[in-house]
Amino acid sequence: MKFDTFELERFQSTWENQVEINISESGVHPLTVDELFALAGQVNAPRVSRRNFPAPLSGTRLGYSQTDGTLVLRQKIARLYRGATTDHVEVTNGGSEANFVTLWRLVERGDEIVVMMPNYMQVWGLGRAFHGRVKEWWLHPVKGTTSPRWVPQGPELKKLVTKKTRLIAVCNPNNPTGAVLKRNFMEEVIARARWADAWVLADEVYQGAELSGAITPSFWSIGDKAPYKKLIVSNSLSKAYGLPGLRIGWLVGSPEAIAHSWAAHDYTSIGPGALNDALAAIALTPAVRKSILERTRNVLRSQWPILEDWAEQNGDTFELIKPQAGAIALLRYKFKMNSTQFAEHLRRQKSVLIVPGDHFHLDGYLRVGFGGHLKELKEGLKRLSQVAARLHGG
Template sequence: MHGALQVAVSSGLYFGEAVAGLPRFCLERWQSLHETRARLLLSESGVEPLPLRALEEEYGLDLGLGDTVLGYGWTQGSPELREAIAGLYGGAGPGNVLATCGSAEANLLAVLALVRPGDTVVVDMPSYMQVWGLLQLRGARVIEAWRSPGEGWRLPVDRLVGLVEEHRPRAVFVTNPNNPTGSAAYERELEELAGAARRAGSVLVFDEVYRGLEHATGRRVPSIVEVAGLDAAVAVGGLSKVYGLPGLRVGWLVAGEETVERAWSVKDYTTIAVSVLSDRIASRVLGSPDVRAALEERARRIVRANLEALRRLLAEPGHRGLLEPYWPAAGAYLLAGVPWTRDTMGLAERLFQRRGVLVNPGECFMLPGTLRIGLGADPSRFPGMAAELLEALSSERDGRGGVG
């Protein structure tokens, strides 16, 4: 094992417990320790962030920030923001929406509001791992439902239905579109799962933060609250990944009013309220269908261009065999197998230390032998970044190493 990595792992920076019962969040700690020092950032799962002026100059929004009073604002999100978010979901109203500080807080609130210690839950795997970790802390009995690369990482509906029928879990947690695989599930699969959950009395909790970034076909994934109903499902979303606005830290939870009320009561203990500046900007963005659609198309355009560039590079004779890509249907990332090593965390650390190139090791998704590569960078820069990554991988495979 590479020296720097060995020190990191042995000191518990990526694995082990953060506090009693709560596993360390490998992916977020990996990012935190590296991303601010990376020369080539290929670890992000969203598209290139926008400068604030672009919303006004390129997308024609009047943000009106100068008149904003810098008070606490609405703890559940302003009426304007909640109405705009509700408009994204058929049948939802402002009372079905709780605005949160990023989708990460929405996931936290969903777990704490719905799951009690000892409850049985089913979790879609692989996943972003936040919910998985929170469920460990909550003391839930976690049943993992693993997707298979041999099945294209598709949502394992038959397996999930069988687990729901056998265990009648309190909740089923799914990421759709999936992170890190980029697979997307549509009406047929979701309706089948919703039917089983309804019969068992299980709540479906879907992290849908990549909804709108279905770049393979452009066909939008339906929200689980539209398929299963607001009283039987919870949808989580946010502005960070598809819309290129992670700095706003605005996310949301959409569910039946009783669930929203419970989550809001938990939020009194966490962040209290979204920043009033973020609330104002998010209200303007989400309240304008034209702007929202333009930002979603921008995201799809970026990822399509970068995927095509990566396909061309991987087809070059010198790059064949470096990676085994699982071509995604959605999201701004690509999961790739590394056929010549299982220690992809050690590999990722060497790429960073020697070349300043940052990608995510599969170990952070319980998938050793893989890397997750971000596809959201500016398409004018991405081909050069990807070429450097492949050259660095080639050097590592051939034992040449090197220092950038």
């Protein structure tokens, strides 16, 4: 099997611990275990007060945990999806394993896969590795009468999805644009999938990290009655919850689809780590979850203006489209240089890591993460404009 290099992941894992300033991250600054305990204690959730908490965790037996996730964790996840039970949920090692298992079990040689672009590129790469025919459904930057946004074109989806389409993969809210699909587009995706009898994979890892605070509806809740029978939702604690180190993700689908995913999961990592599962169950206790998402929104709301003001001051060199969700935004730059070369140049000259648009097949752009450490964000932007000014000026 041949894998395309996963440029974004390879680039980040090579450099993120080598640079002084990392503004390439797509999530908010992660919580420490103490901070998670403090949030849990603050809201006085039963059994997770600061005083009580260490007992259940230190009492966790370090054997194999329930391989599809403990019942208690699956119950907490199921509660987030209308009508779902624990049989609709499979816990995985991050959203990345959730996506992997889904593509692995669904894609056969020659299958058409329609992938929303720009994209995190995992699904795109896996579709190709499993010998699918990847067709790209692009969002476009549109100025319009309201503020500029990245939006899809319905007719393009209609053209791309055929009776040979096996899977439509969307990322909503989207990485790297931070765009959120309007409900009518979500309905259109489902309607088109129904017409083609295709699966839908909705990667919703940025759900809950909306700047407005209005949580993006899940594809699970699209439609009046039951969710579309071939819908699979993937999500994780990595982005909106600021807990990427827990490596806890999940899939939600019909009990049949989930049983099939579980069977595939037996061949990958067997199951999630016992400590991760226990900590995730605390994070998803309703009151704790609410506090975590509030923290995320506070980070986004207080740090977005820093990036926005910076972009305004540097408006002759950069153009920014405001994301609706996620701690990421795409910056279009106005000087002539390839984005990978620029990111390399910035790293070498100023020890700042930023993601080149090339990683999303979008040269001329950079993806900047604004949810990380505040001091690093300010310093990273300062160094970015210094380097860019030299290029733009000369």
